[in-house]
Amino acid sequence: MAVQGIWSGTISFSLVAIPVRLVTAVETGRVAFHLLHTKDHSRLSRTMFCPEEGVQVPPEEIIKGYEIGPEQYVLVTDEELESLSPERSRTIEILEFIDLKEVDPIYYDHPYYLVPAKGGEKAYQLLVEVMSRTNKAGLAKFVLAEREYLVAVISREGALELVTLHYQEAILPHQDLVSGKATIFPEEETQMVLTINKMISDFDPTKYANERRTRIMDLVMQKAKEQGVVEAPALPEEEGAVPPDLVAALEESMSKVKEHR
């Protein structure tokens, strides 16, 4: 199996259609922990609890409520929400080609790679090459997991990246937060320019590592070595009952085995 894609379809614009797969481009490196019961080290599970009745609530008795006023809810079912989802689509429809420099990085949400699917290799290479040479990125609309995204399709080092973008209304204005009213003297400005110039460097992300992750993993490995590990008790199995036929057949086979031994 090739790299599993999250989605597959085509990039399209004008008369061009390039089959591609979308694959994830970042792994956060977050260290995942499970929650265990201190007494017996069982893996804990989350349950929904009704404080009114003091009982655990099964999934079929759960419904979403939008809080429209204090303690007042409008009930909305999953089916109703689903009916509002955009139609699943198999295309990344490029609407415009833009200059990436015009896009404030605050719009960048989540990065993916687009990889060519079978038969799309050549057209993919061509798009990579031309977008890189003209320094343009594609602005596209794209439906993933029942949501419509605005995305940028970017050519970088021989491959296409897709970055989902925040919608404009999601970006909070900074005007309320930052007032631009201070008086700046020329010598202050010169001093700042000098300081910055001294610290100028090429961007080299390999110089920086997720030290918290490293420290946590070192701690975990050291504890595993020194204190050993704990084991969760085996859960009672929920497999189906053994059919009586099977038991009878096994008994019969077993009696033959014993005859010959």
Add this chain to the structure above:
Amino acid sequence: MSRTFVDIAGKRLALSNLEKDLYHPYGFTKARIQEYYQGIAPFMLPHLKDRAVTFTRYPDGVGQEPFFEKRCPAYRPLWVRTADVVHGGEPLTFCLINDLETLLWAGNLAALELHVPLARAGSPKTPDAMVFDLDPGEGAGLAEAAEVALILRDLLSGMGLLSLVKTSGRKGLHVLVPLNNLSTTFEDTKTFSKAVAAIMEKHYPDLVTAKMAKQERRAKIFINWSQNDASKTMISVYSLRGREKPYVSFPLVWSEVEGHLEQGRTESLQVTANEAVRRAERTGDLFQDVLVKEQRLPHL
């Protein structure tokens, strides 16, 4: 750190510290490990193909604590194939070892042990085989495991099922029943194997236990049927083991197990890496049927 570059199928692989002995004091360097995987690859790769592999890595050799690695390392070469696997929680990206270069890359990470699930990543609910992990408790060993394996073979054969056996490379044996059909689920193999383990325990109570608890296993063979689960992994056939010697989980022919048991020398059923390539080249892949033989479990 010393580095050697090799080019395979147009892919460049950096091998580091080839002179490092990972099986001290027995003596088996990383170069020998790479040599082993290169020699065994034609037999081993078809068994690894498209399975989400878990590494047990011994960067400081078999005398030191290993660590498990499920998540395919983020610094993997671009050509390493992966599969996203979900077990309950978040999906995890596993490595797939589908070619020689990835196998050698794993060897370079000192991933001596390659553990794989019974199902392939594309069909996670349907195992290719049902397994009986024969695990000797304290005071029992390969002799008892061999005895149980042979009874198991006959019992299964009476049910019309072909089974194959391999060493675990540790103390025990693994008996596999090829399925290779997309209708037998883990629920089926679990039900069937549990019933088999129960009948074995009932008829050979001094030799067999089907219970996980350590104290129940003393001087007995624990038939670990619960390995028949989508979330469990087993040592891959032909994988090295991180023991004092470079033992391999190696397929055996049944007559060999019988012969060794009769002559009371079951310890020599163990196969080292040196022997393994020679034997595989002579006999071919004795586990071929695990890949191709189609069988269905009766009476389910």
